[in-house]
Amino acid sequence: MLLLCLLAVPVLSAAWLIGTRTAVQRAADAAALAGAGQAVVARQVDARGDVYCATAAVDPVQGPAVAAQYWARNVTGIPTLQTLAFVARPQGATLTVQGTVSAAAPLRSPSSRTVWTVTAVAELRQPAGVAACP
Amino acid sequence: MGWRFVRETRGQAAVVETVIMLILLIAFFGGFAAYALAAHARAVVIGAATVAGRAAAIECGLGSATWQADATSLAEEALKQGGLKLAGLRPGGTSPGTWSVSFGGTCASGADVTTTVTYDQLDLFPFIAPLLGQGPADGWGFDLTSTAVYPVG
Numbered sequence: 001m002l003l004l005c006l007l008a009v010p011v012l013s014a015a016w017l018i019g020t021r022t023a024v025q026r027a028a029d030a031a032a033l034a035g036a037g038q039a040v041v042a043r044q045v046d047a048r049g050d051v052y053c054a055t056a057a058v059d060p061v062q063g064p065a066v067a068a069q070y071w072a073r074n075v076t077g078i079p080t081l082q083t084l085a086f087v088a089r090p091q092g093a094t095l096t097v098q099g100t101v102s103a104a105a106p107l108r109s110p111s112s113r114t115v116w117t118v119t120a121v122a123e124l125r126q127p128a129g130v131a132a133c134p
Numbered sequence: 135m136g137w138r139f140v141r142e143t144r145g146q147a148a149v150v151e152t153v154i155m156l157i158l159l160i161a162f163f164g165g166f167a168a169y170a171l172a173a174h175a176r177a178v179v180i181g182a183a184t185v186a187g188r189a190a191a192i193e194c195g196l197g198s199a200t201w202q203a204d205a206t207s208l209a210e211e212a213l214k215q216g217g218l219k220l221a222g223l224r225p226g227g228t229s230p231g232t233w234s235v236s237f238g239g240t241c242a243s244g245a246d247v248t249t250t251v252t253y254d255q256l257d258l259f260p261f262i263a264p265l266l267g268q269g270p271a272d273g274w275g276f277d278l279t280s281t282a283v284y285p286v287g
Binding site: 001004005008011012015016018019022023025026029030033034037066070073074 | 155158159162166169170173174176177180181183184187188191246265266280281282283284285287
């Protein structure tokens, strides 16, 4: 009976972690979407000296900040997850997250841990009403 | 006389021990199966909230008038595809299998939409809900709830 109980612990933990993994992926997805929405107008000058504007970059300050807010709002109750990197590219934003979650979390035991790396990609969104150079 | 008494007593004790062990084993495997089903349902509910929340935020941002109904349909589809037996939308009872989708937040640019999916999971063992970090049992079931917060796109 004791052996059965010991065998059950990893299986029960794995079942719990599957759902938690889904929640973590959602948090990264929402964070990347929110961060990518923080587009800024970039001034661009071509070879002839003409200046034109394009919404071509994620705000390097606001992007990660807003992403972190949405991350935190989606993973309430999993405090050991943390955002490691937010890469803003012209075409979108990539959020890489590494989390340390106890595999024995259902039993409230910190003895066993697993590390996840989650990546979410979102496309840059054009902010409304952007027409002229700032 | 003495040996016969000892043999009968031992035989009765063995029967009692076997019955106790059988009850424990049935409870163990029953609880094990119930936990696995509940953990699966939890993952499905989280996935349904993700799909519905994403769609709600995007459709709302595009100005769709039916974004709530569309997101609810997506959540229902996700729950069904996850293999959950749906008994009907709430309010209509809180018996196992009933489910609901609720929306919060503001449908406006720069705001966010909160989508909560709740599913009443059959619960025959009282220890399962706390293990999954969910609320206490309510009758024959307990609520599996997941909330997704997405920016309005």
